Amino acid sequence: MSRNEPSSNETIERQYEEYVMPIWKSLNVPIRRATDCTVEDFDGNEYLDVFSGISVTNVGHRNGAVADAATAQLDEFVHGCSYVHPNRPVAELAERLAEITPGDLRKSFFCNSGTEAVEGAIKLARKYTGSKEVVALEMGFHGRTLGSLALTGNHTYKHDMGPTINDAVHAPAPYRYRWPDETRSASEFAARSAAEIEHVIGTHTSDDLAAVVVEPIMGEGGIIVPPEGWLERVREITHDHGALLIVDEVQTGYGRTGAMFASEHVDVTPDILTQAKGIANGLPLGAFTAPPEIADAFDAGDHLSTFGGNPIACAAALATIDELQGGIVAETAEKGRWLSERLTELAADFDVVGETRGRGLMQGVELVDLSATGPRDAAPAPDKTLAAAVADELRERGIIMGVGGYYKNVLRFQPPLTISTEQLDRTLAALRTVLAEATDE
Ligand SMILES: Cc1ncc(COP(=O)(O)O)c(C=O)c1O
Missing domain, CATH: 3.40.640.10 (Type I PLP-dependent aspartate aminotransferase-like (Major domain))
Incomplete structure (x- = not known):
């Protein structure tokens, strides 16, 4: 196949399966092109990127x-x-x-x-x-x-x-x-x-x-x-x-x-x-x-x-x-304060949100299973199954959300710092819907 021939998600995934060492399985949508906070796959789908390739494209994709x-x-x-x-x-x-x-x-x-x-x-x-x-x-x-x-x-x-x-x-x-x-x-x-x-x-x-x-x-x-x-x-x-x-x-x-x-x-x-x-x-x-x-x-x-x-x-x-230095750092502090307040509200509305924390555009949402206690009885059990399900559902709705944490139960907001408040708001609204559907809260 020529390098310039169009590919598809399926082809890329097959090539990964056959030729790339298998750690890729835990990864996310194939990327054909990315601009600022938007990632496109090979099948023409567009996603809002809230994870920036593990917190890398701080000034926006293809700045x-x-x-x-x-x-x-x-x-x-x-x-x-x-x-x-x-x-x-x-x-x-x-x-x-x-x-x-x-x-x-x-x-x-x-x-x-x-x-x-x-x-x-x-x-x-x-x-x-x-x-x-x-x-x-x-x-x-x-x-x-x-x-x-x-x-x-x-x-x-x-x-x-x-x-x-x-x-x-x-x-x-x-x-x-x-x-x-x-x-x-x-x-x-x-x-x-x-x-x-x-x-x-x-x-x-x-x-x-x-x-x-x-x-x-x-x-x-x-x-x-x-x-x-x-x-x-x-x-x-x-x-x-x-x-x-x-x-x-x-x-x-x-x-x-x-x-x-x-x-x-x-x-x-x-x-x-x-x-x-x-x-x-x-x-x-x-x-x-x-x-x-x-x-x-x-x-x-x-x-x-x-x-x-x-x-x-x-x-x-x-x-x-x-x-x-042209303003993005200062705006990040401001957006971070705004996001942090919204996440505190989210934690108040959903019992499965054990804690939200972070600074700037590095914010985490720790998901827990209230029916069990976590290590050393310190807090409810970490719920990595819920975190994975929430990220999968967000992806279905066109949002790429990070998941991490030692217990793999923390949603990670680490978008390009150029993300708008409207895009953050869209992410929060989708997260609320997904959490409500997943937990009947
Ligand atoms: C704090 C910290 N140090 C080091 C690394 C390793 O960086 P790299 O993946 O570029 O080797 C990472 C990667 O996530 C990190 O978060």
Whole structure:
């Protein structure tokens, strides 16, 4: 078949079945074309995309300015290995990241994905501190290559895959809704859950700690928002142990939470900040950024990536940042507040909505089964069957909704940040109808 011949959903699905490794089965509608918040399949159906390819196309699918920047670079050259041939997109993007990242984060390394950014950050932390051990959070997600998988606090991704890197241990996530017997105030809970990290350092490490790695809002874990004061306390604990705080903003960065980086909400400057996903609006790019004192611990030859910092991806990233700074970040904060209020109303109207939470356009709806209690009797049982059924029904009605969470029971609103209030409203109305039909509420 010629490349230009029209395909169909059925053909694409058959080709996937026969030739692509089978993890695709959990995925969504085939994409023929996508524009802003709309995805079209091969059979002419259109969908409103509320998940943006797992939280990536922040400035809208096929954003014109990003496409123009990438095309202009395509006309210049495609590849020169950015660690062999210095080039303008990498130089300018690195300078730009020094401006937009918090505090004195200044020097960046560019790679191709989030998992690579995390792995590179661990290497840098080890090199800088001379220590080896790493603490991450249960239910956290940092990627699936063997180094980052060691930090990912979800056993279901690890079956038959080990061993991963040694010396990574996990502390409980600040997941208040599912924390047993939780009656404390938010600030007491922040201190209590941060203290668990200190406890894990004390009991599970030999105090040869290189880094503590956390997400400022836990995306794959189920849009878990730590309480106020938590990240500040985690930084103190980390520094008390001579380690570096790696804040993984692969999912929260680039405007997603209504600030360029979620760390800004709490005024915590990470020692190393990891980025990917929204950075180039869909072109493969990852980065980690550190202050010069830490970054300069790397010697020549310590780290490299053939494709890392691809000039087309870097040109796209520069245009993405321009777009975000042109008002999208501020609008995201506003839309997020609006959405958050609507979701609180939804939770009040449907008992199966255990909790809604999030920031900006990163909001989760946790679905529960009231007839059973969840792990450690902390809250009603997670209902992943309902979450899957709701997402399937929404898709039938032309809406692509994310599903995630450690228990796979959280609906994820992570649309392109360019989504309109009208489109969000349409999604909420459809969600209400689907929940009402599914639960007789
Ligand atoms: C916080 C976080 N870190 C790292 C990753 C891994 O990124 P990638 O899939 O680009 O390797 C993800 C992906 O979901 C993520 O959410």
